[in-house]
Amino acid sequence: MQLNSLLIFVISMLVASSIYAEPDAPYPANYQPLPSTSVAIVGATIMPADGEEFINGTLIIRDGKIAEMGQDVPIPSGMDVINAQGKWVTPGIIDMHSHIGAFSSPSIPSMRNGNEKTEKNTAEVWVEHSIWPQDPAFQRAREGGVTTMNILPGSANLFNGRSVVVKNIPAVRVQDMKVPNAVKGAKLACGENPINYAARGKDPFTRMGNMKGFRNAFIDAQSYLKKKQSGEIKQDLELETISGILTGEITTHIHCYRADEMATMIELSHEFGFKIGTFHHATQAYKIADLLAQEGIAVATWSDRWGFKMEAYDAVPLNAASLEWAGVQTIIHSDSSILAQTLNVEAAKAMAQAKRAEKNISRAQALKWVTLNPAETLGIADRTGSLTKGKSADIVIWSDDPFSIFAKADIVMIDGVIVVDRSAPVSETSDFLVGQSMEELENE
Template identity: 50%
Template sequence: MKLKLLIVPVLIVGVLGCKEKDKTPIEVERPKPVYVSTYKALPSEEFVIVNATLLTGNGEQLNNAAMWVKNGKIEAVGQSVSFPQGIKKIDAKGKWVSPGLIDVHSHLGVYPSPSHENNADGNEMTEPVTAQVWAEHAVWTQDPGFDLALAGGVTSLQILPGSGNLIGGRGVTLKNIPSITVQGMKFPDAPHGLKMACGENPKRVYGKKGRAPMTRMGNVAGYRSAWIKAKAYKEKWDKYYQAAEKGEEKDPPKRDLKLETLAGVLSGDILVHNHCYRAEEMAVMIDIAKEFNYKISTFHHAVEAYKIADILAENNICSAMWADWWGFKHEAYDSVRENVAMVDKAKACAIVHSDSAIGIQHLNQESAKAMAAGNKRGTQIEPKDAIRWITSNPAKSLGIEDRVGSLEKGKMADIVVWNQNPFSVYAKAEQVYIDGALVFDLNNQTNNAVSDFDLGIKQPQGERL
């Protein structure tokens, strides 16, 4: 009997192996990209900025330097740049130049100004897991907040769903240009983000309704249940495609929008952006990610990131933090002003974010506060270091660091010209360029974008609207 048990499987494998050789792969329709970016760079001219103090975003400060921009891209950067005669020259003597600022956490467009419940589209709080919803499907592109952010030097930003759910849906990364459609703002080929939230928000929202989750235990059980379903869903589709490659005809699994998004995370195509305040909860979320083999890109708010900065560095996870917001709820109490600097000092990816229509206008000043707090503690952070918190590090968080976030040859010419050191309380963005096109000019606002809301409605005399 033992001999037969050993022989039969070998024979079966052999027979199947012979049949496989006769089969040809079956062509199956794989999911096509949907809601793709239609972004087109605005027309730009070739120019060179000279005599500037450049904060490159990659840890360098270049004094009395130049930057040549051609076809919307950075052609050359340095203290000795050769450029063609006759191109437009911008003298930036006494001025500072940085990469365009990037905010990884914004709700512009989904919670637009003026605030009104009819425009509040950021939280689909109908069930704890709403991975099927996409923030881009609710962005109001005429939100005047976009123009105000541009005046603060913000050239790219991620729009996220709110934090009322365990899993709130997909975020979208936008280029901050005027557009009628959100797809016209959508950063080309930027990966989607998945908004997750731990802690007080989801347990409060659903606990009040007498539903799960009601506790942090319930939160974790909810994440794990969702990932178990997503893993099984992904495996079904993987087996379907594998069978087609072997020439086997099978009916495709039924599509599920919620599980499709979660499976995208498990495949590494969608980045996880996790609202989380407390240190031990961030550690739990890292354990969950390891259990289901996905990667957390960034913890948002991360008030207690300083307590686990070494763990964040070890796991290559960014922390998007405020300079000094704290105490507005229990999980935000154990904050220190040195948080950003301490995370940076541990060689983890530190980011200053806004989560605010007002804060997004002052990311440079928020970073200045965080830098000052760190230096008071003795961390010796310079402007060349702090600029990374609002340029190259958020670009890394969003998976777009190969194209923006630093002043380097070949990258998109997203640039801010400041009237002085951007970490001064008196600093203002004088000019902002996106892909080499001038999109904001403090001293000549005639060509600056104006939203429909700012234009207003003029009522003809004697007529009723």
């Protein structure tokens, strides 16, 4: 039953040749679940994310999907059984803000393909055209329990380009990782980054310059939509993305730290009649939590990262908890190939801050921050994000309570197939992950 990473890699090349969905779309999502066996996970504490946890549970997987789950579930004959006594089972982690594959390892200039720093507006680029599926950071994220990720272009521009949602499987082509029918996304950025990293000789140089750039772009997109409807205009890749935001076909992922700038971006959305999807980073979101809840805007943030630049200084450790209490769709993200390996701990830290304030966040709520909430925001909650009958068996079996610093992802499954097994012989999928043991070095 146990497939090591190398075997999964080979199989993925064989099964991903046919189109799974979106056959008429350019660069279609070809993701195909790998062949799976029927599996029973027994004896674990199960945390489903859409309900309360229970101990000594059994979870049945058939055809890569969750078939049954409960405390007294009979195990059908012919099943592979995983004894998870003393362990914890959760849905696979979903990283709402990743740059893996675009800012690749090893971090040398030719591997930094996430920022197209040539114009203030590069809405025409798609980050999937930069992603290197063999980035070893994908494997390291899998080892941290990450089964799905929303990969974004960088934040050097006002409009940075389109995002892509991928299943974290080994692959050669990014299209074989690309999740069909996820909500299309575009990355925007306000604040310091588009000011500091603007192309030489190009505006913006100020925050008011940022807003001028946004407004002009949406005015151009409005005009483009009118001409497109009359058939009088050639396709424009930049305006296709921005007009897609206006029509609601494309959601927005907005890099924004300060409360006043988030409020200004909300006013921008009112001026041009589009819906903001998610503010990312948003370290001052706690200041306008009620407004964000009223607008139905999700927030993807860190547990306690702050102070690395001016607009990140006025952060508080209760940011995530205060958003949850206000009714905001709250998400803990990584924005880092390192933090992606410990998103369970990031959620635990934010939960602990609430406990210190003597106003608890439940374990179920904290688990949603890295599972069901991002799934809902990305439009894939019908398929993943919780341990619900009929959903994909994207599952992590943890060695310890997943909110413990000592917890390791012993087994990680995507669509019912094991992609990480700490008990199996190591078989790395990248030359960059292959190293020498201390014993080998000592014998040289």
